[in-house]
Amino acid sequence: MAQQEVQNGGVEKAVAVKFTAMKPQLMVEAPKAVDAVQFYKTAFGAVEAGRTVYPKRKAEQELPHILSAQLELAGSTILVSDIAEDSAPVKTEGNGCVLCLETEDVEAAIAKAVSAGAVAEGEVTEGEGACCGGRVGKVKDPYGYVWLICTPAKKCVDVEA
Numbered sequence: 001m002a003q004q005e006v007q008n009g010g011v012e013k014a015v016a017v018k019f020t021a022m023k024p025q026l027m028v029e030a031p032k033a034v035d036a037v038q039f040y041k042t043a044f045g046a047v048e049a050g051r052t053v054y055p056k057r058k059a060e061q062e063l064p065h066i067l068s069a070q071l072e073l074a075g076s077t078i079l080v081s082d083i084a085e086d087s088a089p090v091k092t093e094g095n096g097c098v099l100c101l102e103t104e105d106v107e108a109a110i111a112k113a114v115s116a117g118a119v120a121e122g123e124v125t126e127g128e129g130a131c132c133g134g135r136v137g138k139v140k141d142p143y144g145y146v147w148l149i150c151t152p153a154k155k156c157v158d159v160e161a
Helices: 033-044 106-116
Strands: 002-008 011-017 025-029 047-053 066-073 076-083 098-102 119-126 135-140 146-150
Touching: 025 033, 033 047, 033 066, 033 076, 033 106, 106 119, 106 135, 106 146
Parallel strands: 025 076, 098 146
Antiparallel strands: 002 011, 047 066, 066 076, 119 135, 135 146
16 A cells, blocks of 8 residues: 655654546547547547536537546546636646557557547657557547557566656
8 A cells, every 4th residue: 555655734644545546537628528539439449438517508509518528448547528618727739648559550540540530640660769669659639639559568677767
């Protein structure tokens, strides 16, 4: 069990912390979460496990405001949400978030993502320039997120900082 030291008024006490899940949340410009969910299903084979929508919506809105759509993708869970007009500013383009999917057929996965609306970036790389010496390609989805599509890592070396 992980332990974290907490300083409270100069007195330290150990607090046990156990996380049960980590779910990246992809924030997209409202009302594009509906389209983003469909894109992730089409491009990457995601399966929607649930959706929570804002119960009140403005009359001029054609689509419901998605608070959270839960997608199962490659054994992991991601959340996709619309950014509310009154929410804290969230930068969706160039945000430093890169998502990685592993597959044996990198080219086919990139082609499928591109046919669904992603843009391929650069060429497929192989060897030391790629993830752990495998093959890797990169696409940017219509919502500004970068996805690395690579072969499963054969052997990764820990790097000491």
